[in-house]
Amino acid sequence: MRRALVVWAAVVIAAACVPPAAADSPPTEFTRDEVRRILRHGPWPQPWSPDPSNRVSGRAAAIALGERLFFDQRLSTDGARSCASCHVPAKSFADGLKLGIGVDELDRNTPSLVNVRYNRWFGWDGGNDNLWAQSLRPLLDAREFGMTEGGIAALIRADAALACAYRRAFGAPPAPADDEAVVVAVGKALAAYQETLVSGRTPFDDFRDALARGDRRAMASYPANARRGLRIFVGKGACSVCHFGPNFTNGEFHEIGIPVLRKLGTVDWGRYQGIKMLQASRFNLEGPYSDDARRSTAVGSRHVVLGPQNYEQFKIPSLRNVAATAPYMHNGHLATLRDVVRHYSEIDLALMHQVHLYDNDGVPQTLPVDQILKPLNLSALEIDDVVAFLNTLTEKSAAPSLRRRTATACR
Amino acid sequence: MRIIGVLMLVASSFASAAPCGADLRGAVTAESANYLVAFRTQPPRIAVGKHFSVEFETCAKGDAPASTGVAVDAFMPEHGHGMNYRAVVKPAAGAKPADAPTIARYRADGLMFHMPGRWDFYFDVRSASGTERATRSIVLE
Numbered sequence: 405m406r407r408a409l410v411v412w413a414a415v416v417i418a419a420a421c422v423p424p425a426a427a428d429s430p431p432t433e434f435t436r437d438e439v440r441r442i443l444r445h446g447p448w449p450q451p452w453s454p455d456p457s458n459r460v461s462g463r464a465a466a467i468a469l470g471e472r473l474f475f476d477q478r479l480s481t482d483g484a485r486s487c488a489s490c491h492v493p494a495k496s497f498a499d500g501l502k503l504g505i506g507v508d509e510l511d512r513n514t515p516s517l518v519n520v521r522y523n524r525w526f527g528w529d530g531g532n533d534n535l536w537a538q539s540l541r542p543l544l545d546a547r548e549f550g551m552t553e554g555g556i557a558a559l560i561r562a563d564a565a566l567a568c569a570y571r572r573a574f575g576a577p578p579a580p581a582d583d584e585a586v587v588v589a590v591g592k593a594l595a596a597y598q599e600t601l602v603s604g605r606t607p608f609d610d611f612r613d614a615l616a617r618g619d620r621r622a623m624a625s626y627p628a629n630a631r632r633g634l635r636i637f638v639g640k641g642a643c644s645v646c647h648f649g650p651n652f653t654n655g656e657f658h659e660i661g662i663p664v665l666r667k668l669g670t671v672d673w674g675r676y677q678g679i680k681m682l683q684a685s686r687f688n689l690e691g692p693y694s695d696d697a698r699r700s701t702a703v704g705s706r707h708v709v710l711g712p713q714n715y716e717q718f719k720i721p722s723l724r725n726v727a728a729t730a731p732y733m734h735n736g737h738l739a740t741l742r743d744v745v746r747h748y749s750e751i752d753l754a755l756m757h758q759v760h761l762y763d764n765d766g767v768p769q770t771l772p773v774d775q776i777l778k779p780l781n782l783s784a785l786e787i788d789d790v791v792a793f794l795n796t797l798t799e800k801s802a803a804p805s806l807r808r809r810t811a812t813a814c815r
Numbered sequence: 816m817r818i819i820g821v822l823m824l825v826a827s828s829f830a831s832a833a834p835c836g837a838d839l840r841g842a843v844t845a846e847s848a849n850y851l852v853a854f855r856t857q858p859p860r861i862a863v864g865k866h867f868s869v870e871f872e873t874c875a876k877g878d879a880p881a882s883t884g885v886a887v888d889a890f891m892p893e894h895g896h897g898m899n900y901r902a903v904v905k906p907a908a909g910a911k912p913a914d915a916p917t918i919a920r921y922r923a924d925g926l927m928f929h930m931p932g933r934w935d936f937y938f939d940v941r942s943a944s945g946t947e948r949a950t951r952s953i954v955l956e
Contacts, residue, residue: 440956524864645930654864656899656929703866707900707925775895776930 434635439615441638446612448724449602450650452521456696457534457689458592460573461599469569470597472811473590476566478559479543481550482507487542487594490514493808496728497601502736506548511666513736516729518806519722521599524655524704528718528734529678533705534694535598536591537687543590557586568814584686588693601806603724607796608634626796632786633793641748641780641790652723652797657714660777661747661755662733664716674734675717679710713774715757727798745790749782834915835874842871845938845951849879852938852949861955863931866900868924870907873940875917886939887923893933902926931955 434442460466473479474487490504491497497517499505504514512528520526526538542548543556560566560578570586571577573593578586607626614622637643648654657675664672682688682705689702696702718734732738738747756777763769782790836842836853845852854871861867873882887902907920928934938949 645932648863648931654929656864703925704900704927707866707903707927709899709901713896775893 434615438635438638441644442612442634443616444644444649445652446609446616446650448605448609448612448650450522452599452602455521455535455595455599455701456698457694457701458536458595459695460592460596463573463596465569466573466593466596467600468809468811469566469573470593470595471809472566472569473594474597475808478563479549479551479556480507481555485549487539490542491517493802493806496603496725496802497806498729500730502731504548506542506545507550508547509667510547511672512734513731515719515721516725517598518601518603518725519651520601522651522655522722525657525678525719527678529674529681530657530719531678531681532685532687533682533689533702534687535595536588536693537685539594539598540587540591540687543587553583553587556590557583560586560590565814572814588687591687603806604799604802606724606799608793611796627792629789629792630796631793633789633791636780636782636786636790637793641782642776643748643790645776646720647723652726653720655720657717657719659715659717659756659774660733661751661753662718662735662737663755664735666735671716672735673715675719676710676712676714679708679714682708683710712757723794723797725798727795741791741794742787745782745787745794748777749780749787751777751779753777753779835918836872839870839872843951845936845949847938847940847947847949849876849942849944849947850874850882850938850940850949851876852885852940852951854936854938854951861928861953863955864927864929866925866927868922869902869926869936870920870922871938872907872918872920873938874915875942879917880943881911881917882919882940882942884941885919885921885923886937886941887926888937888939889926889928890935890937891930891932892935894930898927899929900925900927928955 454462474491477483477486477489479486485506490499490506491514492499499514502513504510504512515528520535523535524533526532526535527541532538532541543551544553557578560570561580567577570589570593573596574589578589607630611623611626611630614620614626637647644652646654646656646658657678659674664674666672685691687693689696689705690699694702699706727741730740732741732744738744756774835851836844839853839855841859842853842855845854851874852871853874854869857868857870869887871885871887873885875881885904887904888897890897902923902925904921904923907922909920911919933952933954936951936953938951939946940949
């Protein structure tokens, strides 16, 4: 008994001498609320079904044609660039540049195409509501590829290999007198290919699934700093409100205080202009080229609201493979993930659109249009932790779906 | 993954108004001074980032006139913003039951809650005597 008391006393004294948890020690447990929020970011990959607006979505022949077209430089007026020039497979289908480069330098950063099939809106401004229309945007934009519908259709008709692949994909040769129909089919084949670009599992996915199973041993391999960053991400950072769900985006748009002046001194109105473009497009989901006869996929386009709240809003990007897609934001304004986290930590609300109103006591107030963003005032260590977490959202090596397949001859 | 919209049940002082929403299984209520709105969503579980519809009926209290129309909207009071989509409201089948002339039935399509958190449903009920708002909060997780 005496011996036991001595041991007990020694333990108490030792415990009293242990310093408070070291700054880099991991949180051993997440709260129930945190666990619930973490589990929302999986499982991965997500189920997917073919796009009803694209009759060749998911079909092997269309995917093969789309892949061939994706790497074909003849789809640009100068014959010097293909889709893959900006959406570089080795760079997670982005380009690593601040601004994209077509025939001319562009105003926006090239977004990654990985996981693009999960999107509701396409492009930084959501100017298209479907992937096949978005695929045509750079081809027909004078500053990107500068092609005409006639030029694209003529190439498909004249090239034996492309015409053959087209016939296989669509069951008929390219229409001889309907350029627009051929061009839309090109968009649908390009979309079918891009739908196959899905990222693989990441260290975060392994941790998330281990958490779901209660597998503490598997959870232990997830780095301590990433855990702390994850806690901020789903907690006081409120990052997961917008970067929601398994693809780490709610698919919508937000103003986040990034400068919007373009190099020519004009303003990039972002989503405001995107909705106008969508509503004017013949290629939207309510238009004549959607293969979804019931127009069930057009609900968003039918009900989307255009208003001043859309000024300078840009798409909330997925964070999967985010470490591989620097620089960041719609105009590549921020070079590194550390810059991004620091931006939110020190966000200048004066740069955001304001509303003027009176509070309940009749006192005038000026508030940001959206009040969710506030300076987080993170410490340097906390910023490191969030960056460490974000790095775990990137797969260690490119998933098989992201590697180029060998083209087979078409006869 | 489906995210569940948890309805924050509020004791209603109109528990005796049983006929309102009697045909809408699982409906909950919002109310204003002169109207009770019984509603349910379709699908029943609201998911973040997914469109949904609202089936509802308005029931006039006491001597209030029947509604002539309703606008449906939603707002996140803690964020200071609403939806990115505009709901379109249409009269539902049997819009004015013959045996209950103060009840009107509607369906709203095109709603979407794009963030988790508290959302307030707004039902702006129009009638011959003006417009008044019935509200109901939910927390979307």
